[in-house]
Amino acid sequence: MREHLTTRSDADLFLRDFRSLSRIGETPGGGVDRQAATVADAQARAWFTTLLGQYGFTVEVDAIGNVFGLLEWNPGAPYVLVGSHLDSQPLAGKFDGAYGVAAALHAGRRLAVGRAAGHRPTYNLAVVDWFNEEGSRFAPSMMGSSVFTGKMKTADALATRDADGVTVAEALASIGHTGSGAGPVAAACAEIHIEQGRSLEESGTTIGLVHSCWAAEKFTVTVHGEQAHTGSTVIADRRDALLGASRLVVLLRELADRYPDGVLHTSVGQLTVLPNSPVVVPRQVDLTMDLRSADEEVLAEAKQLLEQGIKVIEDEVNVRIEADTSHAWGVRPYPTAGVGLARACADSLGVSSRPVHTLAGHDSINMNDVVPTVMLFVPSREGVSHNEGEFTEDADLCAGVDVLTEVVRRLCEGALDD
Amino acid sequence: MREHLTTRSDADLFLRDFRSLSRIGETPGGGVDRQAATVADAQARAWFTTLLGQYGFTVEVDAIGNVFGLLEWNPGAPYVLVGSHLDSQPLAGKFDGAYGVAAALHAGRRLAVGRAAGHRPTYNLAVVDWFNEEGSRFAPSMMGSSVFTGKMKTADALATRDADGVTVAEALASIGHTGSGAGPVAAACAEIHIEQGRSLEESGTTIGLVHSCWAAEKFTVTVHGEQAHTGSTVIADRRDALLGASRLVVLLRELADRYPDGVLHTSVGQLTVLPNSPVVVPRQVDLTMDLRSADEEVLAEAKQLLEQGIKVIEDEVNVRIEADTSHAWGVRPYPTAGVGLARACADSLGVSSRPVHTLAGHDSINMNDVVPTVMLFVPSREGVSHNEGEFTEDADLCAGVDVLTEVVRRLCEGALDD
The missing domain is CATH 3.30.70.360 (Alpha-Beta Plaits)
Structure with missing residues (x-):
């Protein structure tokens, strides 16, 4: 069961897909500019849905524009949600959010490829691009996951206007991503993200195990x-x-x-x-x-x-x-059992890890209020973020995908069930 | 010769024309928004050129978009220039600049009507709308008069871009006001403007005789x-x-x-x-x-x-x-002889006056560097300016036109010649 996690071809395939994503909305300064429901965001979403189709997922878009790639292994069972966001700040880096979606896509792909014939995990798997995490065009941030978790009304989110008076509903329609429904039922959640701080780099650690948020x-x-x-x-x-x-x-x-x-x-x-x-x-x-x-x-x-x-x-x-x-x-802990699970996954792969907290907001903060949630970080060079100069080494990106894949595999087996 | 200055019909005609100007680019807050070479500015310039034609002036537009209405009484002689500017700040008042152009137009009209048959003044008369005095869309301010007086190169002014990257040349072309040449030769200049301060209102004076600028x-x-x-x-x-x-x-x-x-x-x-x-x-x-x-x-x-x-x-x-x-x-005095001339005109009409300085910039500050220049103020309620709430009483507006008419009449007769 372990060979799919470490083969060279998995890493190459991930890097190939991540690099093609990084070119969408590329800026002269070496970053990206893909604010929510702009043409560049639409291209990134098309990158996502196209690959989801190629890798065997079923695509669903909910009423607030969250995109889900579904693998239904166990008909009728709830889903483990794993993902992040493809939208960016203006003049932003290539890693914030985008890495988490690409990593989730590949974790899902690898689990699908590696699943033993006839094995039926406890939960199904949904890879997700949360709509408008950044909030730069449409405030507030974390809009898609706020609607998904019932913290914001769908109608209020859809009626939110940008500086030019365009509503979220109009912007989603303009990119052909008007969706419906509330998305899959969640059983657990995982997200991987760049740290946007220096603690992993300074301590020479590959994986951050997020235990709480500011x-x-x-x-x-x-x-x-x-x-x-x-x-x-x-x-x-x-x-x-x-x-x-x-x-x-x-x-x-x-x-x-x-x-x-x-x-x-x-x-x-x-x-x-x-x-x-x-x-x-x-x-x-x-x-x-x-x-x-x-x-x-x-x-x-x-x-x-x-x-x-x-x-x-x-x-x-x-x-x-x-x-x-x-x-x-508020300050909220991620479940101790999830932190322990993530540490065990990293240990099993020989990848270094340490507990960290997150100063930035993430969709997983919303999800953590409703289902058991695991949040992982990979290092950010000099902690740079919301900046075209964001950078994470390929080796760290790939190790992150490896650990995330193992975490998601165990979550699908019900590892955080009481 | 005096009856044309004080007849009811002159004042009514002025107020009618000024009110029609005030409706161009009107804002819900009771002001106007007519930034340089916008559609609203184009409408104001059309208001000006149409009335110039009706009142017997010949229209000329120079290379930087200053609009001149010419009355050539003495073929080949230089011109007394009288005017101000029709462009405004965003969300501005109806009086700043616009009053000075309307007053100059009517001073010219009254002098043309009242001129004795066969009388040939020393100088011809040009009523002027200086292009882009405000500088809000295209910096710097006082652009038209800066080019006219040789302080700014025409090419540099035409190449200036607004926040959207549109050049002055493109903006003038888009409103059909691409002109040519350097305008008429100036012999003297006059401008009337609202005070944009409180000194006239607080002292109960109708006309400010501007003796220097900040x-x-x-x-x-x-x-x-x-x-x-x-x-x-x-x-x-x-x-x-x-x-x-x-x-x-x-x-x-x-x-x-x-x-x-x-x-x-x-x-x-x-x-x-x-x-x-x-x-x-x-x-x-x-x-x-x-x-x-x-x-x-x-x-x-x-x-x-x-x-x-x-x-x-x-x-x-x-x-x-x-x-x-x-x-x-720099701090520059307006000529003492011009201040004395303006005081004598006000006195002759029984209108109160007092010396004031100008804190704001005006096109007359540029003109004052090249020809003898007279600058007059009328009161501004509470000194409010660059604000939709600008206000000057009709009686003060009309008294200002009366005094300006007499000043311009005397300038055309060579009153400030050495």
Whole structure:
């Protein structure tokens, strides 16, 4: 039973498919740009469905555009879901999400090829591309898995608009991926991803066994000022929305700096100025704030300090600031049994592993709330991510596929059943 | 000779034409949006050329798209140029620029109607719409008058691109306003504009006699950082371009706050984030900075402090900041004789006046460098400008046209000749 995991041809086949995926939406800077339901994302999804067909899977698209490749070994039984996401940030790397889908596809292919005739695992297998994990075009992130797990209503997700006013429903229709239904019934879940941090690289470890996620709280913020002439309007009369927004960006970093490095991460990634003309004091700024910590008390304290700071800024800059939580999740452990299972799989293959936590959000965080879930990492060079320079060595990519294949095989046999 | 200045029908005709102009590019917020060489600007220019034809002017468009309405009373003689600009900021008011063109059109019309048969003034008259005074779509501002006065090369102006990569030449061609030549030879210039400040309203004065302009220096700035994941990237590893830009916005206001109110005006009006996604630490921010003062020494000192501050930000935020001067002008007096002439005209009509300076830039600042120039203001309610809420009373608008008509009449007679 083990030969299918380590043959040269499996690795070559995986790398061939992953490289063809990496060329879709390629950027001059060596990365990819495949935001959700764009032409590039459609091409990546076509890459996925074509290979699913070639490798013997049945393709299904659910109502929010998640793509499933199904292998029904045990008619009527629930499914082990394994996958990640093909969409990317703008000007992003080739590995974030895409590696996890390619690895899942090949884990499934290898399990199908290697299955002994007549053997019927406890669970069926579904390889999945979760729709819009990144949230850069349509907020919030992790949209497909949020709908799948019942955390977001399908209708609300489909009605979400991008900056040009296009809805998710319209965008999915435009790429021919309007689906229906709620997808397969899940029994367990697995995801593999690049670490997007330095701990594996620095410790010389191949596989990260994710034991918990950081808590996160994201806000959409509008700063309301008053449009005026930059030359003629005296400073005392100004209600400069961009000054208010800038004070907020600085405040957020000051909050992170109150704690030792690695305790609280704060950012503003998106900021839009209205009307955005060189000689006009801005009337309005829309921005997003992102706060994360492994310690929910730190996050709560930071949020309280943020609220106090917002009042000070409103008062000193003479603007009005509206901040609403758009997306949040708590610190949650992945099941200890799943971490142990993954460690046993890595050990059995002679691949090094160590426990890690995830600072970033992943679809598996949503899935972990509803079924036993295993999350694996492979190293990221210098921890670089959401950047065209993302890089993971081929040997690590292939070892990851090997371990994932074994994890999924055992999950299909019911290894995490109570 | 005076009856044409004060008859009811002149005022009614002016207000009728000005109201029809105000409806072009009207916004739901009660303002206008007519950025240079857009469809709305094209409609405003058609409004202008149609009325020029009806009122007996000959229309000429020069190579940078300035529109001139010519009345040639004295064949071969130079021209008194009177006008302002029809383009606007995005989401702007109905008065900025547009009032000055409508007032110039009516001053010219009234002088043509009232001219005694056979009388030949020293100079001919040209009513002008200066192209792209606002600079919001194509930087820098005051483009048409900069080319007219030789401060900017025609080819450079025509090659300037907007945010979508469209050149000025392409945009002018798209609205059918590709012109040629350098326009009429100027002998003198006049412009009337709303004050965009409070001094006339607060002192209960109808006409501002502009005696000098503030100095201004404008910069285009790029902050270079490194794209990264907002969740997983530790703070120490970040090179956040938006944090650098925000520190710069805050620094600029701190510079203004070093001086008593009204001494130094600083602003960032335009700021664009790349890639601008909620979960990505920004790689690059482009922004414009605007510094103005009536005191060139204050401006020089502020610039020096700014340069020092930029070094601190580069060091503390771990970003690189490029700042280049894009447009600058010094403190310059308008000719005393012109201020005296304008005062005499106001007095002769029983209209109150007082000396003021202009904090904003105007096309007349360019013209003042090459020919004797008179600049007049009418009151702005609460000093509001570059805002849909701009407002000036009809009575003030009409009094402004009356005084401008008399100023232009005297300029055409050679009143400012040495």
